[in-house]
Amino acid sequence: MWESFQNLLDYDKDEDLQRMYALLARIPEGLEPLRKKFEEHAKRAGLSAVSKLVGEDGSGADTLDPKAYVDALLEVHQKNSETVTRSFRGEAGFVASLDKACREFVNRNAATGTSTTKSPELLAKHADALLRKTNKMAEEEDLEGALNKVMVLFKYIDDKDVFQTYYTTKLSKRLIHGVSASDEAEASMISKLKEACGFEYTNKLQRMFTDMSLSKDLTDQFKERMQQNHDDMDITFSIMVLGTNFWPLNPPANDFVIPADILPTYERFQKYYQQKHSGRKLTWLWNYSKNELRTNYLNQKYILMTSSWQMAVLLQYNNNDTLSLDELVSATATSKDILKQVLAVLVKAKILINEEAEQYDLNPSFKSKKIRINLNTPIKAEQKAETTDVLKIVDEDRKYVIQATIVRIMKARKTMKNQQLIQEVISQITQRFTPKIADINKVHFLYAAIDHLLEKEYIERVEGTRDTFAYVA
Numbered sequence: 001m002w003e004s005f006q007n008l009l010d011y012d013k014d015e016d017l018q019r020m021y022a023l024l025a026r027i028p029e030g031l032e033p034l035r036k037k038f039e040e041h042a043k044r045a046g047l048s049a050v051s052k053l054v055g056e057d058g059s060g061a062d063t064l065d066p067k068a069y070v071d072a073l074l075e076v077h078q079k080n081s082e083t084v085t086r087s088f089r090g091e092a093g094f095v096a097s098l099d100k101a102c103r104e105f106v107n108r109n110a111a112t113g114t115s116t117t118k119s120p121e122l123l124a125k126h127a128d129a130l131l132r133k134t135n136k137m138a139e140e141e142d143l144e145g146a147l148n149k150v151m152v153l154f155k156y157i158d159d160k161d162v163f164q165t166y167y168t169t170k171l172s173k174r175l176i177h178g179v180s181a182s183d184e185a186e187a188s189m190i191s192k193l194k195e196a197c198g199f200e201y202t203n204k205l206q207r208m209f210t211d212m213s214l215s216k217d218l219t220d221q222f223k224e225r226m227q228q229n230h231d232d233m234d235i236t237f238s239i240m241v242l243g244t245n246f247w248p249l250n251p252p253a254n255d256f257v258i259p260a261d262i263l264p265t266y267e268r269f270q271k272y273y274q275q276k277h278s279g280r281k282l283t284w285l286w287n288y289s290k291n292e293l294r295t296n297y298l299n300q301k302y303i304l305m306t307s308s309w310q311m312a313v314l315l316q317y318n319n320n321d322t323l324s325l326d327e328l329v330s331a332t333a334t335s336k337d338i339l340k341q342v343l344a345v346l347v348k349a350k351i352l353i354n355e356e357a358e359q360y361d362l363n364p365s366f367k368s369k370k371i372r373i374n375l376n377t378p379i380k381a382e383q384k385a386e387t388t389d390v391l392k393i394v395d396e397d398r399k400y401v402i403q404a405t406i407v408r409i410m411k412a413r414k415t416m417k418n419q420q421l422i423q424e425v426i427s428q429i430t431q432r433f434t435p436k437i438a439d440i441n442k443v444h445f446l447y448a449a450i451d452h453l454l455e456k457e458y459i460e461r462v463e464g465t466r467d468t469f470a471y472v473a
Contacts, residue, residue: 005017005020005033005034005037006037006041008020009037009038009041009083010041012083014083014086014087017083017087017088018086018087020034021034021087021088021089021091025091031091031093031094032093034094035093035094035096035097036097038080038083038088038094038097038098038101039097039098039100039101040101041080041101042076042080042097042098042101042102042105043101043104043105045076045079045080045105046073046076046077046101046102046104046105046106046109047105047109047110049072049073049075049076050069050072050073050105050109050110050111051109051110052072053068053069053072053110053111054110054111055110056110058110058111058113061110061111061112061113061118064111064122066122066123066125066126066129067126067129069111069122069126070122070123070126070149070150070153073102073105073106073153074149074152074153076102076105077098077102077152077153080098080101081098084098099156102156103156103158106119106153106156106157107119107156107157107158116158116159116162116434117159117162117391117394119157120157120159120160120162120163120166121162121163121166121390123150123153123154123157123163124163124166124167124170125166125170126150127147127150127167127170127189128167128170128171128174130143130146130147130150130181130185131147131171131174131180131181131185131186131189132174132179132180132181133179133180133181134179135181143181143185144185144188147185147188147189147192148192150189151192151193151196154193154196155196158433158434159394159433159434160197160201160431160432160433161394161397161398161401161432161433162390162391162394162433164193164197164201165248165390165393165394165397166390167193167205168204168205168208168248169248169389169390171186171205171208172208172247172248172249174186175208175209175212176240176288177290183209186209187209190202190205190206193205197431197432201432204245204246207243207246208242208246208247211240211241211242211243211246211247212240214241215239215240215241215242218239218241218273219237219238219239222237222239222269222272223237225272226268235261235262235265236292237265237269239269241273241282244283248389248390248393249285249288250285250287250389251283251284251285251287252285252286252287253287254333254334254335254338255333255334256284256286256308256309256312256332256333256334257312257331257332257333259311259312259315261315261318266284270282286308286309287307287308289307289308290305290306290307290376291305291306291307291308291310291311292304292305292306293306293311293314293315295366297362297364298364298366300367300371301371302366302368302370302371302372302373303371303372303373304351304373304375305372305373305374305375305376306375306376307342307375307376309332309334309338309339309342310342310345310346310375310376312331312332312334313328313332313339313342313343313346314346314351316328316331316332317362320362321361321362322359322360322361322362323359323360324358324359324360325339325340325343325358325359325360326358328343328360343360345375345377346360346375347360349373349375350363350366351363351366351375398433399448399449401429401432402425402429402446402449403449403452403453405425405428405429406421406425406449406450406453406458406459407453407458407459407471409421409424409425409428410458410459410469410470410471411471413471414470414471415462415468415469415470415471416468416469417467417468417469418450418467418468418469419467421450421469422446425446426446450469454469457472458471458472459471459472460472
């Protein structure tokens with residue numbers, strides 16, 4: 001009978017499965033072999049679904065569409081979840097078997113390879129696409145349902161801290177560039193994450209919204225002051241002052257020479273902010289700033305939406321019709337590699353003409369069907385940096401999480417043996433990420449945290465022992 005169970009699953013024979021379940025449920029331990037077979041069945045289905053997307057050798061993993069990946073996993077989960085409900089009456093043992101199978105194929109499949117960060121990354125990217133204005137979901141209910149489905153897979157993710165870091169990075173860009181679908185949808189997603197993982201998990205996300213609100217008030221106050229004191233200010237200017245501890249943003253890697261056209265506004269705000277908040281230091285993130293330039297040299301006026309580096313280049317043409325690459329490097333203090341990528345976008349858009357090697361002319365015959373022209377596309381260096389930055393942040397955060405967990409445990413227990421302490425730490429941190437105990441480096445990660453806390457005198461070795469620690473009050 002148990003052997004025929006697989007055939008019934010393969011061919012979705014719900015009524016036969018119901019009869020088999022009812023019969024074997026009367027026998028002590030009669031359902032256990034079915035649970036194990038069902039777990040293997042669901043796991044195989046999940047792995048197969050991902051293999052179809054990326055190929056058996058995983059060659060399509062790098063170009064995998066996050067939505068296609070998430071949809072494939074959800075389809076397997078939903079199909080098997082319905083089987084549990086219909087055929088096995090939602091019995092807890094079969095629910096646990098499905099959860100175990102899902103945890104396995106969500107975290108380890110043909111798309112992830114040996115990486116533990118691929119699934120959280122793809123799920124965060126899918127959530128980002130859902131929460132953007134460009135998402136074509138017609139109704140709020142549709143979006144809410146899609147976010148609920150994200151949370152179905154989120155439950156199975158081992159490294160929830162990786163998802164958190166990618167999600168925070170994506171949220172920061174949605175807020176900075178003003179491309180969120182709605183504040184309600186953002187708040188709903190944060191609420192779901194908070195319910196799943198607690199206040200600490202979403203604290204930074206909520207502080208980011210607070211910063212945005214405070215920045216809007218600050219911009220309004222600054223504009224009011226400028227209207228009173230500077231009638232000559234003809235630049236429309238808005239500012240976001242964002243807390244370093246809450247936003248995963250890095251200052252520009254390249255120097256940036258502030259163009260003379262915006263220098264007075266920059267200096268006035270710098271002075272205004274220092275008067276308002278003495279002792280605080282502003283780090284200007286030109287790499288995240290957006291600008292709009294109006295053309296005055298053509299019959300038709302256009303609005304060019306640019307990055308700071310594009311703005312710095314284009315403003316040089318207020319006083320020049322043609323400039324060499326070396327002249328632009330000198331004027332903008334930007335490296336040649338970055339500047340060539342910036343110029344390539346402007347040449348492709350036909351705003352600049354590049355007929356001679358390393359010589360760039362302003363195009364006097366520029367025409368476009370659009371009045372507002374978006375030139376602000378990410379350059380390759382920025383796209384590559386995101387993944388590296390995320391993984392670096394995750395590693396740093398894990399060190400602090402482990403140290404804080406050790407201190408919390410030792411404060412409660414007072415004294416504890418080394419092995420017990422490590423097991424207790426692992427038990428607690430698995431809510432955020434899953435340390436791979438087989439990997440010796442992860443164990444060293446824990447020992448390094450213990451050594452660091454010994455140095456800082458948060459804990460000490462009990463005299464006369466080598467493997468027992470005591471909390472230092």
